[in-house]
Amino acid sequence: xxxxxxxxxxxxxxxxxxxxxxxxxxxxxxxxxxxxxxxxxxxxxxxxxxxxxxxxxxxxxxxxxxxxxxxxxxxxxxxxxxxxxxxxxxxxxxxxxxxxxxxxxxxxxxxxxxxxxxxxxxxxxxxxxxxxxxxx
Numbered sequence: 001x002x003x004x005x006x007x008x009x010x011x012x013x014x015x016x017x018x019x020x021x022x023x024x025x026x027x028x029x030x031x032x033x034x035x036x037x038x039x040x041x042x043x044x045x046x047x048x049x050x051x052x053x054x055x056x057x058x059x060x061x062x063x064x065x066x067x068x069x070x071x072x073x074x075x076x077x078x079x080x081x082x083x084x085x086x087x088x089x090x091x092x093x094x095x096x097x098x099x100x101x102x103x104x105x106x107x108x109x110x111x112x113x114x115x116x117x118x119x120x121x122x123x124x125x126x127x128x129x130x131x132x133x134x135x136x
Contacts, residue, residue, distance in 0.1 A: 026061035033136070035082040035089035036102065040132035042081060043105075046078055046112065046125035055121040059112045062128060066106045073110050101135040 039062045048060030060078035067074050068088020074080075086092040089108065093099045105128050111122030 002031070007065055007117070021129075031085045032089050032092035035065050035085045035092060036132055036136060038085070039063075039089060040129050040136075041089050043074070043109065043125050043129035043132060047122050047129055049122070049125075052118045052121055055115075058112055059109045059125055059128070062125075062132075063106055063109045063113065066102055066109065067135065068092075071106075071118070073113070097136055101131065104129040105135060 042061040042065065044059045046062065047053045049055045049058060057078065060075050061081050063073050064075060064078060064080040065082035065085075066089045068082075068086070068091050069076070069080070071088050071090060074088075082088065090099060090102045093102060108124055108128045108131060112121045112128065115121035115124055
């Protein structure tokens with residue numbers, strides 16, 4: 001039987017240590033900045049989508065990144081590209097001014113999700129992307 005050395009075991013040990021972190025302390029490992037960038041990327045993809053379903057799909061991804069699994073408008077049926085980055089950009093952001101900008105972007109994304117006209121949905125997506133760029 002082959003044994004695994006300590007060096008090969010380190011990724012498993014580190015992974016187990018992170019998994020053992022109590023939920024209250026997991027916010028310390030959250031990366032709100034990457035969640036905002038990821039949300040911005042999906043808003044841009046939504047703005048470029050040629051069909052309303054594509055716009056809506058990517059705006060759902062944007063919103064999921066922003067609000068996290070317990071936030072307003074989170075859709076568990078849609079992908080959450082930020083699932084491993086934290087609890088959502090809004091809950092992971094401590095700065096009140098930045099949080100307000102992210103909330104406004106989330107509202108704009110919800111507006112795009114509710115839109116039935118392609119051009120209106122794309123405009124909301126483009127505006128969301130710009131708002132998120134400004135919030136970086």
